[in-house]
Amino acid sequence: MELSGSQFTSFLKARDKRVRIFLVYGPDEGLVRERSRALCLSVIDSLEDPFRYSELDAAELLSDPAKLMDEVTAISMMGGERAVRLRGANNNSKSYIEPLLELGLEDGILVIEAGDLRKDSALVKLIKTAPQGAVTPCFHDNADGMGGLIQEVLTAASIHTSREVIDYLRQNLGGDRAISRQELGKLVLYMRGHNEPLTLEDVRANIGDSSAQNVFDIIDSTLLGDLDALERQLNKAFSAGESPIGYLRMIQGQLKSLHKAAALRDGGRRAEEAIRKAGIPFFNQKKAAAQIGGKPGVHFATCLDITLNAEIDCKTTGYPDEALCRRALMRIAMANRRR
Numbered sequence: 001m002e003l004s005g006s007q008f009t010s011f012l013k014a015r016d017k018r019v020r021i022f023l024v025y026g027p028d029e030g031l032v033r034e035r036s037r038a039l040c041l042s043v044i045d046s047l048e049d050p051f052r053y054s055e056l057d058a059a060e061l062l063s064d065p066a067k068l069m070d071e072v073t074a075i076s077m078m079g080g081e082r083a084v085r086l087r088g089a090n091n092n093s094k095s096y097i098e099p100l101l102e103l104g105l106e107d108g109i110l111v112i113e114a115g116d117l118r119k120d121s122a123l124v125k126l127i128k129t130a131p132q133g134a135v136t137p138c139f140h141d142n143a144d145g146m147g148g149l150i151q152e153v154l155t156a157a158s159i160h161t162s163r164e165v166i167d168y169l170r171q172n173l174g175g176d177r178a179i180s181r182q183e184l185g186k187l188v189l190y191m192r193g194h195n196e197p198l199t200l201e202d203v204r205a206n207i208g209d210s211s212a213q214n215v216f217d218i219i220d221s222t223l224l225g226d227l228d229a230l231e232r233q234l235n236k237a238f239s240a241g242e243s244p245i246g247y248l249r250m251i252q253g254q255l256k257s258l259h260k261a262a263a264l265r266d267g268g269r270r271a272e273e274a275i276r277k278a279g280i281p282f283f284n285q286k287k288a289a290a291q292i293g294g295k296p297g298v299h300f301a302t303c304l305d306i307t308l309n310a311e312i313d314c315k316t317t318g319y320p321d322e323a324l325c326r327r328a329l330m331r332i333a334m335a336n337r338r339r
Helices: 005-013 029-041 058-062 067-073 091-102 122-128 143-156 163-172 177-191 200-206 210-224 227-239 244-266 271-277 282-292 297-316 321-335
Strands: 021-025 053-057 082-089 108-114 133-137
Touching: 005 029, 021 029, 021 091, 021 122, 029 082, 029 108, 029 177, 053 058, 053 067, 058 067, 058 082, 058 091, 067 082, 067 091, 082 091, 091 108, 091 122, 108 122, 122 133, 143 163, 143 177, 163 200, 163 282, 177 200, 210 227, 210 244, 210 282, 210 321, 227 321, 244 271, 244 282, 244 297, 244 321, 271 282, 297 321
Parallel strands: 021 108, 021 133, 053 082, 082 108
Antiparallel strands: none
Protein backbone atom coordinates (compact mmCIF):
# COMPACT_ATOMS: atom_id res chain seq x y z
CA MET A 1 0.00 0.00 0.00
CA GLU A 2 1.15 3.53 -0.77
CA LEU A 3 -0.27 6.55 1.03
CA SER A 4 0.02 9.89 -0.76
CA GLY A 5 -0.31 13.18 1.13
CA SER A 6 -4.12 13.33 1.08
CA GLN A 7 -4.46 9.58 1.62
CA PHE A 8 -2.12 9.78 4.60
CA THR A 9 -4.30 12.43 6.24
CA SER A 10 -7.43 10.33 5.69
CA PHE A 11 -5.65 7.22 6.98
CA LEU A 12 -4.80 8.93 10.26
CA LYS A 13 -8.44 9.85 10.79
CA ALA A 14 -9.57 6.24 10.29
CA ARG A 15 -6.52 4.01 10.72
CA ASP A 16 -6.67 0.54 9.20
CA LYS A 17 -5.45 -1.62 12.07
CA ARG A 18 -4.38 -4.34 9.68
CA VAL A 19 -1.51 -2.08 8.59
CA ARG A 20 1.26 -2.42 11.16
CA ILE A 21 4.54 -1.54 9.43
CA PHE A 22 5.07 1.89 7.88
CA LEU A 23 7.92 3.26 5.80
CA VAL A 24 8.09 7.06 5.71
CA TYR A 25 10.78 8.22 3.30
CA GLY A 26 11.79 10.99 0.92
CA PRO A 27 13.94 14.10 0.45
CA ASP A 28 11.90 16.30 2.82
CA GLU A 29 13.34 15.28 6.19
CA GLY A 30 11.02 17.62 8.05
CA LEU A 31 7.94 16.01 6.53
CA VAL A 32 9.36 12.53 7.18
CA ARG A 33 9.71 13.36 10.87
CA GLU A 34 6.29 15.01 11.00
CA ARG A 35 4.46 12.06 9.46
CA SER A 36 6.30 9.40 11.43
CA ARG A 37 5.53 11.27 14.63
CA ALA A 38 1.86 11.49 13.64
CA LEU A 39 1.76 7.73 13.01
CA CYS A 40 3.22 7.01 16.45
CA LEU A 41 0.74 9.36 18.11
CA SER A 42 -2.12 7.58 16.35
CA VAL A 43 -1.63 4.65 18.74
CA ILE A 44 -0.12 6.28 21.85
CA ASP A 45 -0.84 9.46 23.78
CA SER A 46 2.72 10.73 24.20
CA LEU A 47 6.22 10.09 22.88
CA GLU A 48 7.42 10.51 26.47
CA ASP A 49 5.78 7.23 27.56
CA PRO A 50 8.70 4.79 28.05
CA PHE A 51 6.39 1.77 28.29
CA ARG A 52 4.60 2.35 24.99
CA TYR A 53 7.15 4.20 22.84
CA SER A 54 10.62 3.13 21.76
CA GLU A 55 13.03 4.85 19.36
CA LEU A 56 15.98 3.17 17.67
CA ASP A 57 18.63 4.26 15.22
CA ALA A 58 19.36 1.89 12.35
CA ALA A 59 23.08 2.15 13.14
CA GLU A 60 22.44 0.44 16.49
CA LEU A 61 21.31 -2.72 14.70
CA LEU A 62 24.78 -3.30 13.25
CA SER A 63 26.07 -4.34 16.66
CA ASP A 64 22.78 -5.79 17.94
CA PRO A 65 20.62 -7.10 15.04
CA ALA A 66 18.09 -8.72 17.41
CA LYS A 67 17.27 -5.42 19.13
CA LEU A 68 14.60 -4.44 16.60
CA MET A 69 12.81 -7.78 16.91
CA ASP A 70 12.91 -7.50 20.72
CA GLU A 71 11.38 -4.02 20.70
CA VAL A 72 8.68 -4.80 18.14
CA THR A 73 7.51 -7.95 19.94
CA ALA A 74 7.62 -6.42 23.45
CA ILE A 75 4.32 -5.98 25.31
CA SER A 76 3.60 -2.84 27.30
CA MET A 77 3.53 -3.39 31.06
CA MET A 78 0.72 -0.82 31.32
CA GLY A 79 -1.37 -2.26 28.48
CA GLY A 80 -2.27 -0.72 25.13
CA GLU A 81 -0.49 -0.69 21.79
CA ARG A 82 3.17 0.24 21.46
CA ALA A 83 4.92 2.33 18.80
CA VAL A 84 8.48 1.54 17.72
CA ARG A 85 10.25 4.15 15.60
CA LEU A 86 13.31 3.14 13.57
CA ARG A 87 15.24 6.15 12.30
CA GLY A 88 17.96 6.42 9.65
CA ALA A 89 16.97 3.27 7.75
CA ASN A 90 18.17 2.50 4.23
CA ASN A 91 18.21 -0.44 1.82
CA ASN A 92 20.78 -2.18 4.01
CA SER A 93 18.15 -2.32 6.77
CA LYS A 94 16.03 -4.74 4.75
CA SER A 95 17.54 -7.83 6.39
CA TYR A 96 16.50 -6.60 9.86
CA ILE A 97 12.97 -5.69 8.77
CA GLU A 98 12.03 -8.61 6.51
CA PRO A 99 11.54 -11.16 9.33
CA LEU A 100 9.04 -8.80 11.01
CA LEU A 101 6.69 -9.08 8.04
CA GLU A 102 5.90 -12.64 9.07
CA LEU A 103 4.62 -11.49 12.47
CA GLY A 104 1.11 -10.37 13.32
CA LEU A 105 2.27 -7.37 15.41
CA GLU A 106 -1.16 -7.07 17.04
CA ASP A 107 0.26 -5.18 20.02
CA GLY A 108 1.87 -2.28 18.21
CA ILE A 109 3.20 -0.65 15.07
CA LEU A 110 6.65 -0.15 13.55
CA VAL A 111 7.37 3.22 11.91
CA ILE A 112 10.51 3.29 9.74
CA GLU A 113 12.12 6.58 8.75
CA ALA A 114 14.37 6.65 5.70
CA GLY A 115 15.94 9.21 3.41
CA ASP A 116 15.55 9.83 -0.32
CA LEU A 117 15.03 6.26 -1.55
CA ARG A 118 13.99 5.37 -5.08
CA LYS A 119 10.43 4.10 -5.47
CA ASP A 120 11.79 0.85 -6.88
CA SER A 121 14.39 0.37 -4.14
CA ALA A 122 14.48 -2.89 -2.20
CA LEU A 123 13.16 -1.47 1.07
CA VAL A 124 10.29 0.45 -0.53
CA LYS A 125 9.18 -2.59 -2.56
CA LEU A 126 9.43 -4.83 0.50
CA ILE A 127 7.11 -2.73 2.66
CA LYS A 128 4.77 -1.60 -0.13
CA THR A 129 3.93 -5.15 -1.21
CA ALA A 130 3.53 -6.58 2.31
CA PRO A 131 -0.10 -7.22 3.39
CA GLN A 132 0.40 -5.27 6.63
CA GLY A 133 2.79 -2.66 5.15
CA ALA A 134 2.36 0.89 3.87
CA VAL A 135 4.79 3.42 2.43
CA THR A 136 4.36 7.18 2.31
CA PRO A 137 6.80 9.24 0.20
CA CYS A 138 7.62 12.73 1.46
CA PHE A 139 8.59 15.22 -1.23
CA HIS A 140 9.32 18.90 -0.77
CA ASP A 141 6.15 20.96 -0.61
CA ASN A 142 4.82 22.35 -3.88
CA ALA A 143 2.53 25.37 -3.94
CA ASP A 144 -0.56 23.29 -3.16
CA GLY A 145 1.07 21.44 -0.28
CA MET A 146 2.45 24.68 1.11
CA GLY A 147 -0.98 26.30 0.85
CA GLY A 148 -2.48 23.51 2.92
CA LEU A 149 0.18 23.89 5.60
CA ILE A 150 -0.31 27.67 5.76
CA GLN A 151 -4.08 27.31 6.13
CA GLU A 152 -3.64 24.61 8.79
CA VAL A 153 -1.29 26.68 10.96
CA LEU A 154 -3.11 30.02 10.59
CA THR A 155 -6.56 28.48 11.14
CA ALA A 156 -5.39 26.67 14.27
CA ALA A 157 -4.13 30.02 15.63
CA SER A 158 -7.36 31.84 14.57
CA ILE A 159 -5.36 34.20 12.35
CA HIS A 160 -7.22 35.78 9.44
CA THR A 161 -5.49 37.12 6.36
CA SER A 162 -5.93 37.94 2.66
CA ARG A 163 -5.31 35.99 -0.52
CA GLU A 164 -2.36 38.27 -1.25
CA VAL A 165 -0.65 37.24 1.99
CA ILE A 166 -1.34 33.54 1.40
CA ASP A 167 0.17 33.78 -2.10
CA TYR A 168 3.22 35.58 -0.75
CA LEU A 169 3.76 32.89 1.90
CA ARG A 170 3.36 30.10 -0.65
CA GLN A 171 6.06 31.61 -2.84
CA ASN A 172 8.53 32.56 -0.12
CA LEU A 173 8.47 29.71 2.37
CA GLY A 174 11.01 26.97 1.67
CA GLY A 175 10.25 23.43 0.55
CA ASP A 176 11.26 21.77 3.83
CA ARG A 177 8.21 21.17 6.02
CA ALA A 178 10.02 21.58 9.36
CA ILE A 179 11.58 24.92 8.40
CA SER A 180 8.28 26.17 7.00
CA ARG A 181 6.53 25.33 10.28
CA GLN A 182 9.21 27.24 12.19
CA GLU A 183 8.71 30.30 10.00
CA LEU A 184 4.92 30.13 10.38
CA GLY A 185 5.42 29.70 14.12
CA LYS A 186 7.14 33.10 14.17
CA LEU A 187 4.01 34.65 12.67
CA VAL A 188 1.74 32.93 15.18
CA LEU A 189 3.87 34.21 18.05
CA TYR A 190 4.01 37.70 16.54
CA MET A 191 0.21 37.84 16.13
CA ARG A 192 -0.57 36.57 19.61
CA GLY A 193 -2.88 39.05 21.32
CA HIS A 194 -3.72 40.84 18.05
CA ASN A 195 -7.22 40.59 16.61
CA GLU A 196 -6.60 42.39 13.32
CA PRO A 197 -5.85 40.39 10.12
CA LEU A 198 -2.30 39.39 9.24
CA THR A 199 -0.87 41.84 6.68
CA LEU A 200 1.84 41.57 4.05
CA GLU A 201 3.96 44.00 6.11
CA ASP A 202 3.67 41.66 9.14
CA VAL A 203 4.85 38.73 7.03
CA ARG A 204 7.77 40.57 5.47
CA ALA A 205 8.89 41.70 8.91
CA ASN A 206 8.94 38.14 10.27
CA ILE A 207 9.56 35.65 7.47
CA GLY A 208 13.08 35.03 6.17
CA ASP A 209 16.14 37.17 6.63
CA SER A 210 17.73 40.30 5.18
CA SER A 211 19.79 38.32 2.66
CA ALA A 212 16.58 36.86 1.19
CA GLN A 213 15.12 40.36 0.89
CA ASN A 214 18.30 41.56 -0.81
CA VAL A 215 17.73 38.93 -3.52
CA PHE A 216 14.35 40.45 -4.33
CA ASP A 217 15.81 43.96 -4.28
CA ILE A 218 18.50 42.97 -6.79
CA ILE A 219 15.95 41.32 -9.08
CA ASP A 220 13.71 44.41 -8.91
CA SER A 221 16.53 46.85 -9.60
CA THR A 222 17.77 44.77 -12.54
CA LEU A 223 14.38 44.39 -14.20
CA LEU A 224 13.29 47.99 -13.55
CA GLY A 225 16.58 49.45 -14.78
CA ASP A 226 17.66 51.13 -11.53
CA LEU A 227 21.45 51.12 -12.05
CA ASP A 228 22.40 53.05 -8.92
CA ALA A 229 20.33 50.84 -6.61
CA LEU A 230 21.64 47.69 -8.32
CA GLU A 231 25.24 48.79 -7.80
CA ARG A 232 24.65 49.38 -4.08
CA GLN A 233 22.81 46.10 -3.59
CA LEU A 234 25.42 44.03 -5.42
CA ASN A 235 28.20 45.60 -3.35
CA LYS A 236 26.28 44.70 -0.19
CA ALA A 237 25.57 41.15 -1.34
CA PHE A 238 29.10 40.34 -2.46
CA SER A 239 30.60 41.90 0.66
CA ALA A 240 28.42 39.50 2.67
CA GLY A 241 29.76 36.55 0.68
CA GLU A 242 26.58 35.82 -1.30
CA SER A 243 26.85 33.52 -4.35
CA PRO A 244 26.92 35.30 -7.75
CA ILE A 245 25.63 32.14 -9.47
CA GLY A 246 22.77 32.03 -6.96
CA TYR A 247 21.68 35.52 -8.04
CA LEU A 248 21.92 34.61 -11.71
CA ARG A 249 19.69 31.59 -11.16
CA MET A 250 17.15 33.57 -9.16
CA ILE A 251 16.77 36.18 -11.88
CA GLN A 252 16.56 33.44 -14.52
CA GLY A 253 13.40 32.18 -12.82
CA GLN A 254 11.79 35.63 -12.96
CA LEU A 255 12.86 36.19 -16.56
CA LYS A 256 11.25 32.91 -17.62
CA SER A 257 7.94 34.03 -16.09
CA LEU A 258 8.17 37.48 -17.70
CA HIS A 259 9.07 35.95 -21.07
CA LYS A 260 6.02 33.69 -20.94
CA ALA A 261 3.72 36.57 -19.97
CA ALA A 262 5.12 38.88 -22.65
CA ALA A 263 4.80 36.15 -25.30
CA LEU A 264 1.15 35.60 -24.33
CA ARG A 265 0.52 39.33 -24.57
CA ASP A 266 2.30 39.44 -27.95
CA GLY A 267 -0.11 36.71 -29.03
CA GLY A 268 -3.13 38.89 -28.33
CA ARG A 269 -3.93 38.37 -24.64
CA ARG A 270 -4.63 41.34 -22.41
CA ALA A 271 -1.63 42.19 -20.22
CA GLU A 272 -3.40 41.29 -16.96
CA GLU A 273 -4.60 37.97 -18.35
CA ALA A 274 -1.17 37.15 -19.78
CA ILE A 275 0.52 37.74 -16.42
CA ARG A 276 -2.06 35.57 -14.67
CA LYS A 277 -1.73 32.78 -17.25
CA ALA A 278 2.06 32.86 -16.86
CA GLY A 279 1.63 31.72 -13.27
CA ILE A 280 3.00 34.87 -11.67
CA PRO A 281 1.66 34.97 -8.08
CA PHE A 282 -1.01 37.50 -7.17
CA PHE A 283 1.17 39.55 -4.83
CA ASN A 284 3.80 40.01 -7.58
CA GLN A 285 1.53 40.78 -10.54
CA LYS A 286 1.66 44.60 -10.31
CA LYS A 287 5.43 44.52 -10.11
CA ALA A 288 5.62 42.08 -13.05
CA ALA A 289 3.43 44.41 -15.13
CA ALA A 290 5.90 47.24 -14.46
CA GLN A 291 8.86 45.00 -15.32
CA ILE A 292 7.28 43.93 -18.61
CA GLY A 293 6.04 47.37 -19.66
CA GLY A 294 5.77 47.46 -23.44
CA LYS A 295 8.73 45.15 -24.07
CA PRO A 296 8.17 42.12 -26.34
CA GLY A 297 8.83 38.50 -25.44
CA VAL A 298 12.08 38.45 -27.44
CA HIS A 299 13.50 41.10 -25.08
CA PHE A 300 13.21 38.75 -22.10
CA ALA A 301 14.56 35.84 -24.11
CA THR A 302 17.67 37.92 -24.81
CA CYS A 303 18.00 38.86 -21.13
CA LEU A 304 17.67 35.19 -20.18
CA ASP A 305 20.45 34.29 -22.63
CA ILE A 306 22.70 36.89 -20.98
CA THR A 307 22.26 35.30 -17.54
CA LEU A 308 22.67 31.75 -18.86
CA ASN A 309 25.88 32.67 -20.68
CA ALA A 310 27.15 34.46 -17.56
CA GLU A 311 26.54 31.32 -15.49
CA ILE A 312 28.43 29.20 -18.02
CA ASP A 313 31.31 31.71 -17.99
CA CYS A 314 31.41 31.57 -14.17
CA LYS A 315 31.92 27.81 -14.36
CA THR A 316 34.32 27.60 -17.29
CA THR A 317 36.44 30.71 -17.85
CA GLY A 318 38.21 31.21 -14.53
CA TYR A 319 37.23 34.89 -14.45
CA PRO A 320 35.86 36.21 -11.11
CA ASP A 321 32.23 35.16 -10.62
CA GLU A 322 31.32 38.50 -9.04
CA ALA A 323 32.57 40.47 -12.05
CA LEU A 324 30.74 38.23 -14.53
CA CYS A 325 27.49 38.41 -12.54
CA ARG A 326 27.75 42.18 -12.12
CA ARG A 327 28.38 42.72 -15.83
CA ALA A 328 25.41 40.54 -16.82
CA LEU A 329 22.96 42.20 -14.44
CA MET A 330 24.15 45.68 -15.38
CA ARG A 331 23.64 44.88 -19.08
CA ILE A 332 20.09 43.76 -18.36
CA ALA A 333 19.40 46.79 -16.15
CA MET A 334 20.64 49.15 -18.90
CA ALA A 335 18.34 47.42 -21.40
CA ASN A 336 15.42 47.86 -19.01
CA ARG A 337 15.91 51.56 -18.32
CA ARG A 338 13.00 53.75 -19.24
CA ARG A 339 13.83 56.03 -22.13
